[in-house]
Amino acid sequence: MATLQLKDIHKSYYLGKEEFPVLKGIDLDFNLGEFVSILGESGGGKSTLMNIIGGLDREFQGEVQLKGKPIDHRNEKSLDRFRRETIGYIYQAYNLVNHLTVLDNVLISLDMTTLTKEQRVDRANHLLERVGLAEQAKKYPNQLSGGQKQRVAIARALASDPQIIIADEPTGALDSQNTAEVLDILNDIAKEGRLVITVTHSQAVADAGTRIVQLVDGKIDSDTSIRQPYPVTGDAERLTARKLPARVSYQTAFKHFKFTFGQNFLIMLGTAIGLFAVILFSGLGNGLSGYINEQITNVANPQVVSVSRHTRSTSNANKQQTQAESQRAAMGMGTTTAKPKTFSQTQISQIRQLKHVTKVEKSYSLTDVKIKHGKKSVTTSTASNWTSSATTSSIKVGHKPQAGEIVLDKTAVAKQLNKKDWKSLIGKTVTVSYSTANANNRPTKVTFKAKVAGIAESSTGAMSITAVNTNTLVKALNKANVSTKPAALAVSIDKLGSVNGVVKQINKLKNDGTKLYAATSITSLISTVQTYVHLASSILAAIAAISLIVSALMIIVTMYMSVSARTKEIGILRALGESKADIRRLFISESLIIGVLSAVLATVIALGLGALANTMLSKIASYAFIQITLGNIITTFVIAIVIALIAAYLPARHAASLNPIDALSAD
Incomplete structure (x- = not known):
């Protein structure tokens, strides 16, 4: 039984509807040990026949059999x-393949065998030694002569x-000496x-x-045996083929890269700029959020809710208040501000009993407070009693106020x-001392003495922090016959996660359908900011x-250019047995390499410039305004990979869909 059989092979090309027959019924048998030359003039169908024998051409009529079994040319x-x-x-x-060394060009086929890496390299070196190129293994094809290139191909x-x-005009580009040597190798x-079938x-x-x-x-004009085929001693044990492992595609892609x-x-740099901007802006957002968070929480405890009585302000009410103030001034009684709604003990108890509430403190706000020490005095616009809403982190010197004590604002007081020597x-x-209205709603002055327990400073410098011990303030109010019913409460919550829930509970409390309280928390302010x-x-x-869109377009253009420039390489790889999936993976791998390395470059640039920016900004505030997190970096890598894919x-x-025959004929 013949090793390879061609049965009634017909092949035509078409230009529109016009048919141009190339092969017109070819019947041939081939056996192992033969060195068969298919001889003919150009355009006679030799190359077409070679492509059919080699499994590159699928569009023909007839049958090709290997050891008596038909080869399914319809199954790619x-x-x-x-x-x-x-x-x-x-x-x-x-x-x-120009971007691979001589050794790597030989290893392309060996990568599709079950040999170990060491065995593949040993076999490749042995074959190069056999064709006289052992010392050229590390060179690239463009560093070889024509005869040397043909030996690498062998x-x-x-x-x-x-x-x-299958040898297609194997000596067509060689001189007489190299021709003789190549023919000797083919006979061997x-x-x-x-x-061996040569065209x-x-x-x-x-x-x-x-x-x-x-x-x-x-058509076959003659079939002549000029000498006996070489004897075949039997079926020798041959290497086992396998599909190309994915790692080989990655390695080949990296070699081309x-x-x-x-x-x-240049493509990486362009892509990295876009990715760098994403990392930097994300880090800046993190830093600003953290900074604002820190500044706010330094001033007030986020687990404390501020509660006031709910009021409805209308334009008529404001007009009536203004008229009343004018009448009091005309009568020489002075002006007072409208008394705010206060909390009764029952209302305070109602709020204290809510779930997650651990403590309710009365909160007092003082305006135009005069503070005197020795012969010097200063008037601060606001002061208050010390409650759990204040944070000790704002105290720069000393401690929070105990009985008979006060904390002064560093800058304002x-x-x-x-x-x-303000620390002294x-x-x-x-x-x-400060002016207010007493229980009879008449002007009065509240005056008391207090020892300075600490000096505080707002981290933002935007607000004054002057606070007196609550019991000390209440005693002074009682002495001046001023009501101690608070207009606001500081409500402490057991944990931060419960704050928003408690705020909602308080704001929902009603009496006969009328809303009773208005609760606000610093967490809502933080959330808003x-x-x-x-x-x-x-x-x-x-x-x-x-x-990033521009970067993606750059990669697309680069990949299309790469496909165009490597069309012949695609044909070579397909001829060696690589599948469409292997070709797709090759180009996707190269794009992924560009994407991942772009993300690495962007991360390095962002971390470097971020650190530099933080150093420069530290003169303004001792805070890292650019905070690049691991999540930001991971997100950037994901974006880079998605863009690359x-x-x-x-x-x-497109590369995988190329016809191997057309790809091989590309310049």
């Missing part, structure tokens, strides 16, 4: 396996241990028990084999009383996204 995966396991190609134009063809070697290959228009080349098949005008690093670096006020006694910060960050990120999809799909 079956043809890929046929080329991996059975066929080795040698081309007139060498068809080496070594590659033999690498996977195929039974059939046939002696090993392989089938040529040279009679001298054809005479070097064991058999000549003359092809004229798409390194080979064209200059071009790829302490420095005004003693500019050079700690332990000193000051006189505190963070919403604005996130909005600003999102706008900045959207601007960065434009850069999207950018590579169409070019990779």
Whole structure:
């Protein structure tokens, strides 16, 4: 039984509806040990026949059998396996992959065998030694002569241990010496028990084999045996083929990436700029949110809710209040502000009994408070009693006020009383006084003495922190016959997560359908501020996204250019047995390499510039305004990978869809 059989092979090309027959009923048998030359003029159908034998051409009529079994040319995966396991190609134009070394060009076929890495390298080096190129293994194809390139192609063809070697004009570009050497190698290959089929228009080349098949005008004109085939001793154990492992595609992609690093670096840099902007703006958003959070929580405890009585303000009410104030001034009684609604003990108890509430404190707000020490005095716009809503972190010197004590604001009070040595006020006694209305709603002055327990400063400097011990203030109010019913309460919550729930509970309390209280928490303020910060960050990120879109387009263009420039390489890889999926993976891998390295570059730039910016901004405030988190970096890598995958999809799909025959004929 013949090793390879061609039965009634017909092949035509079409231009519109016009048919141009190329092969017109070819019947041929081939056996191992033969060196068969298919001889004919250009355009006679030799190359077409070679493509059919090698499993590259699927559009023909007839049947190709291997050891009596038909090869299914309609099944592309079956043809890929046929080329991996059975066929080795040698081309007139060498068809080496330029960005791979001589050794790597040979390893392409060996990567589709079950040999270990060490075995593959050993076999590749052995084959290069056999063709006289052992010392050229690390060179690239463009550093070799034509004869050397053809020997590399022969070594590659033999690498996977195929039974059939197809040589397309193997000596067409060689001088007489290299021609003779290549023909000797092909005879040696046939002696090993392989089938060698060479396509040529040279009679001298054809005479070097064991058999000549003359092809004229798409038909066999003669089939002549010029000497006996080489003896075949039996089925030798051959290498086992396998599908190309994914890691090989990644490695090949990285080798091409390194080979064209200059071009790829520019793409990476453009992509990295967009990714850098995303990281930096995200880090800036984190920093601003954290800074605002810190500043607010330094001033007030986020687990304390401020509660006041609910009031409805109307324009008529405001007019009536203004008229009343005018009448009091005309009568020489002075002006007073309208008394705010206060809390009764029952109402305080009602709030204290709510779930998650741990403590309810009365909160007093004082205005235009005069503080005197020695001969110096200062008037501060606001003061209050010390409650759980205040934070000890605002106290720069001393401690929070105990009975008979007060905390002074550093800028608004302490420095005004003693500019050079304001810390010396700690332990000193000051006189505190302010005007208000007594229980009879008549003007009165509240005056008391207090020892300075501490000096506080707002981290933002935007508000004054002067607070007196609550019991001390209440005693002074009682002495001046001023009501101690509070207009506000400081309600402590057991945990931060319960704050918003308690605020909602308080705001829902009603009496006969009328809302009783208005509760606010610093967490809602923080949430509002963070919403604005996130909005600003999102706008900045959207601007960065434009850069990312441009980067994606750059990668797409680069990949399409790469496909166009590497069309022949695609044909070579397909001829060696790589599948469409392997080709897709190759180009997607290269795009992913660009994407991931762009993200690495962007991260390094962002961390470096972020640290530099924080150093410069530390002169304004000792806070890291740019805080790049691990989540920001992971998000950036995800974005980079998504961009790379999207950018590579169409070019990779186009590369995989190329016809291997057309790809091999590309310049």
